[in-house]
Amino acid sequence: MIKLFHVTKQYGRDTRALDDVSLRLDKGEFAFITGHSGAGKSTLMRLLFAAEKPTEGQVLVAGHNIGRLDARSIPILRRNIGVVFQDFKLLNQRTVFENVALRLQVLGRSGHEIKDRVRTVLRQVGLDHKSNSLPLRMSGGEQQRVAIARALVNEPMVLLADEPTGNLDRGLSEEIMALLNTVNARGTTVLVATHDLGLTERFGHRLITLEQGRIKEDRG
């Protein structure tokens, strides 16, 4: 589902965010990417949803070669990938329902289908009673669950989560991780970037450790 072959990402002349990284994630797999700040976790994630292109090497996601994607193909790739961020990236002036529905509107789905799918996914993340709430009136954990619901509403093949628990306390973090586990159990490939080693140990999935842009360890 995700393949990286000797990927290097360089900014300017001297800064190498990723250096000769190769890895493979199969369909339905769950993996953590960990490492200190500046290790290259976020750069790797940005490459996977085509916010960046590799300087060298090949990045393949759900059959798309990121380096060769033109501007028109990027949205098509992103419709197959759900992305969750530390800062949620929710639209604060829109309700929970509207935030989640946006992804289906982009795909041109009918109003009836949007209503059904959004209700179902909100029920899955335990927020069906908050569909008319505005994000800023909700807790961090709830906001992150809305972001996850939005990422999952069209049942993407891959879910990328960049520090999804970075703004949450331990209890809420575990709640979010449990939700990601459930998503993975339904067959979605999940890749989570986190610097929280305790979390990775508690959930015991494959752990890829980055250090100065290189893979230091890949276990599990």
Place this chain on the structure above:
Amino acid sequence: MNRRFWVYCLRQASHAITRSPWVQLVAVTTITMAMTVLSILLVFNTNLQNLTADWNRGLGLVVFLENGSTSETLESVAGTLEEWPEIQGVESYDQADAFDDLARSLGDDASLLDGLDSSVLPSSVQVVLMPDHRNEDGRTMVAQRIQELDASFEVERVDYGQDMVGRTEGLRELVNFAGWAVGILVLVAVIFIITNTVRLTLFARREEIEVMQLVGASHSFIRIPFYLEGAFQGGIGALFAIGFSRLLLSSIPVDALVGDLSAFLPEFHFLSQTTVVSFVCGASFMGVVASHLATGRFLKRAGD
């Protein structure tokens, strides 16, 4: 792009317009002012074109004979010209007729001619052209043919209003040039205004656009609501400009300004319906172009 897509785009565009009414008001007002200048110039240009065309149609030719020409020569010239297919009719004036005409036109001042002999004025033939030759080319062609007549016809010169036509043509060209110059300036100004308004909207909605890009929105999905917003600003601005210029032009007290001369002025026409529709559509199109420029730059910077 199905109906749902267009409903979504229209809804987004109307939200954008109602969310920032002051920005829209400033943009539409500025566009209205710029387009008013353009529409007034367009009205003047159209009327000047009509006026010169009317003059062109009304002008005939006058063939002046050499001084001392006999009445036989005058009849011979009139008879020859009358047979030409380009000519509808002729009227000949001998020296005495011309003198009487002049005296009549002087009215109470006819005494100025006392002591003068009718031989001071030349005999002439007034020529009325066929309708399809009542234009500059037709007149010039017939005048040339008359001047090429045998010397026995004693034609001294042909007056076909060339000086007046030259002057009105010059004025028309000047107004035309001014129209183009102002038109280009207004075009640039309107594109600039709409580009900046859309940029403001884009800036205010940058987070929303980022999220839309992340969830896989295509460029057209993001851009088309902005195109509609630009088209709305341009179109509404142009409509107001048409209304405003009409009001402005109809409020000019022509009678008070030109007095009795107003009787000699041709009927003043505002822009035709087709021109108004083209004007509004053109302004809307400029709005779309401006929005395209603004969103293009923004999306490029946003990294897609």
